[in-house]
Amino acid sequence: MTGYNRALRKFVSPEFITGDGAREFAGRYSLNFNLKKVLFVTDPNIEKCSWLSHVIDSITDNGVEYEVFSSVTENPSVDEVMEGADVFSTTGCDGIIAAGGGSVLDCAKGIGIVAENGGHISGYIGLDLIKNPMPPLICVPSTAGSSADVSQYAVISDRSRRTKRLIVSKSLVPDVSLLDPVPLSTLPREVAVNSAMDALIHAIEGYCSNGSSPVTDTFGLNSVEMIIRNMSPGYWKDPERSFGIMIASLYAGLCFSNAGLGLIHSMSHALGGLTGMNHGYSSFLVAREVLEFNMDAHLVKYRTIALKFGIDCKEKRYENSELPGLINEKIMDIFGYEERPGLADVGILEDDVPELVQRTMEDPCIATNPRLPVAEDIKKMYLDLL
């Protein structure tokens, strides 16, 4: 690091509890917030998991009523948010407990916005458009990656337009996150690996964001280091490693929620909206090209990341242009990805590129990318990626 960034920055974070059994505090916190009836937001797969019963028991043991809303799918839609908000108000709920991955947590945030502010969720897309704070929101994340449980972001899909839209507001920071590694043990392999990839990309983009600060740098860089140290095929079956990835994801969330993200996320949101593919995986698909584009804008930070991956760029004096490829190889090795398919292999056509470019340019994450691209830069990246 050549010097500390002394630009004015603020840092917001929810209260959180970490460790085995943290999920069982859901009921006690409901009581602390004086809640009488909570909307329990989850999805059909999580509903089948045995660990969920401990969360529900803690609610009923504390004398709090609950209503279940479990119609959340991957990349939650505006319709799901509106349906959940309707259940919230018609059943007389006064708070929300969300148990699940990023999709469940984002949907719960959307429900909270509409429940307290009225109208349609589409009216809150963008930066700082939420007037009234959400009802109390308690999160029990079941993946280590999205960090929606600590962030001021929510991503909601409009399936009729095949878009993913971002809502950013300090009002979206949940009140409490209960970071318990036990739910991770029930994850399907693909979800576990791709969500850890999301955490790594959050850490890298947050660390290199032009909205970063010495505080977010500490969380971002430590997150990269912890992911490299703990990631392995089957990490989520190992209590030590899964807790390590969970804390790394927490650090990444505290970093990017306050520092912002970058072009990897803007392209990933565009691809996810068009194809519905997993967010962590679509981020991986575009990461190398974006790192190549960004490299010269923040050379010291990218070389620091390369060093964390064990790429000895002090002794061997790799060319800067070699680093994105070397980092990509290390990532594939650590995450157990055997190949990095082109976008054509995942259904993207050359005809889709103009639409993808436009959506990428409109995505708010692009604002904090260390190098501001123009449409031609993004078009070239998509064409190279096909």
Ligand SMILES: [Fe+2]
């Ligand atoms: Fe992400």
